[in-house]
Amino acid sequence: MRLATFQPQHGVHCETTTLRNMLHHAGVGVSEAMLFGLGQGIDFQYWDTPAPGRVPPMLTGRIEPVQVSRNACSALGVELRESRAPDADTAHAVARELLESDHVVGVSVDIFHLDYFTSRSHFAAHHIALYGLDDTLAHVVDTEQQGGARSLPARALRRARASDEGFMPSPHLYLYVEQVPERLITDPASVLREQIWNAVRLTAERMTERRGPRHGVPALRRAAAEVAGWHETLTSPEETVPGVGRFWRYAGTGGANFRTLYRAFLQEARQVCRDDGLAPFAEGFGDIERQWDRAIEMLMAYPGAHGPRQLHEVAALLEAIADAEQALFEKLAVAAAKRAGEPV
Template sequence: MRLATFQPRLGAHCETSTLRNMLHHAGADISEPMLFGLGQGIDFQYRDAPEPGRAAPMLTGRIGPAALSRNACAALGVELRESRAPDSEAARAEVVKLLEAGHVVGVSVDIFHLDYFSSRTHFASHYIAVYGLGDSLAHVVDTEQQGGAQTLPEESLRRARGSGEGFMPSPNWQMHVERLPARLTGDTDAVLRERIWDAIRDTAERMAGDQGTCRGLGALRRAASEVAGWGDALAAAEETVPGVGRFWRFAGTGGANFRKLYRAFLHEARQRTGDAALDPLVDGFGDVQHQWDEAIDLLMAYRGGDEGRRTLETAARLLHAIAEAEQSLFERLLATATERAGEPV
């Protein structure tokens, strides 16, 4: 079974790409940055390594898996349905049933089992859109970095979906969108304009507030306080520290990638609303994005020794500065959005 009219839409991040493909096939063409913004996707999360000292903590720049899709669909008035099958056979049968009903299906996978992925690391919080499934082959859409539309052995997809290894696994989980509200397909621009300020306000309120030391800017400050000591605290630091930098830059979960998406969302919000109050905030997130890139460059350049220690100290100062800059930006966003939310569009 393969959706004959499906047209892939490529993106930078796995979940927003998957959601965009599901919505586009259902009849609503919404950009990836807009979905990220309406989904309130930006955050910072600190999760302890399973064996502290042997590996770095998991540090991500977004909210939890599937929460973004739930938020975006709620903002758009779209019914998002999720399910988890008891085993691989039932999971496959559910996908076939949904494809036959005309739906693109979003699934969570462990990248280790995807044939087209070069990574040999188990990471189970990755999303792809399935638009075809036959006796031996599966047709999916991944991020642009991973080649977009891909055809892979059905057995590879089965293993990837059923994996219980890696970061936050969700074996045999899937999602799809039901029929879209008529107004969303008939006047998409009006719906988006109405939802933008509420999404900005709710995101900014969360990010400017105190979320403890595992989420938000408190988590970023915690990470910044620890980075300078990673050379001594982490085993095989000359491999582990650059690995964090590569993960942030290329895996889609890094600070710069999501700050870039959020900046693009604010830029599109400025275009749709015509509100010039967003201009300095768009510029501010551009500056933050560059700071994140500088911090990532420093981590990737780490080679140990005295020079490496100084490199990590510089990275730590930069991450502290980023936290302060983001705090200011989200407070300004909150003040502006609180004024705008609820006003006539």
């Protein structure tokens, strides 16, 4: 079974690429950056490591998996269905049934079992869009970095979907779009204008709330404080420290630990809303994006001749980023609170 009219839509982040493909096949043409922004995707989260000293904590620049899709679909008035199959056979059968009903199916997978991935690590919070499946072959869309539209053995997809290893596993989780408002197909710009500032407001309010040491700006400050000592606290910093930099740059982030993607959302939002009030925020995120890139480059260059000094410089830069993000989101919260209540 393979969707005859399906047209792959490329993207830089796995979940928003998957959602974009599901929506596009249903007739909705919304960009990936817009989906990420409406999905309130930006964050900083600190997840404790299961092996202190051997590996650093998981430090990610977005909200929890699937929540981006839930938020974006809610903003767009789209009915998103989400469920888990009890086992591999049922998951396979349900996917076939949904494909036969002309749905693109979003599935969560462990990248370790995807034969086109070069990484040999378990990471189970990855998403791909499934548009074809039989007993031997699966047709999927992954991120541009992973080659976009790909084919892989059906047995590999079964293993990837069933995995309970790695970060945030969700065995046999699947998503699909059930109902799409007609207005979203015929006049998407109006729908977006009605929702953009509210999504910005909700994001800014969340980013300026105190949510403990694992979320938002406090989590970023916590990470900054620990980075400075990684040359002493990690058993193999020459291996693990550059890995953090590569993760922030390449692991489904679209660059700069998702800050590039959020800046693209603000730029598009300015055009859609025809509101120059968004311009300074897009510019501000440009500065933040460049600071993230500098920190990432320094991490990826470790160990150099001055490895410990590099980490202290990265820590100082992350503190500066935390200050900049705090200030920018505070201003965004004020601007969005005014705009969200205005007629479009």
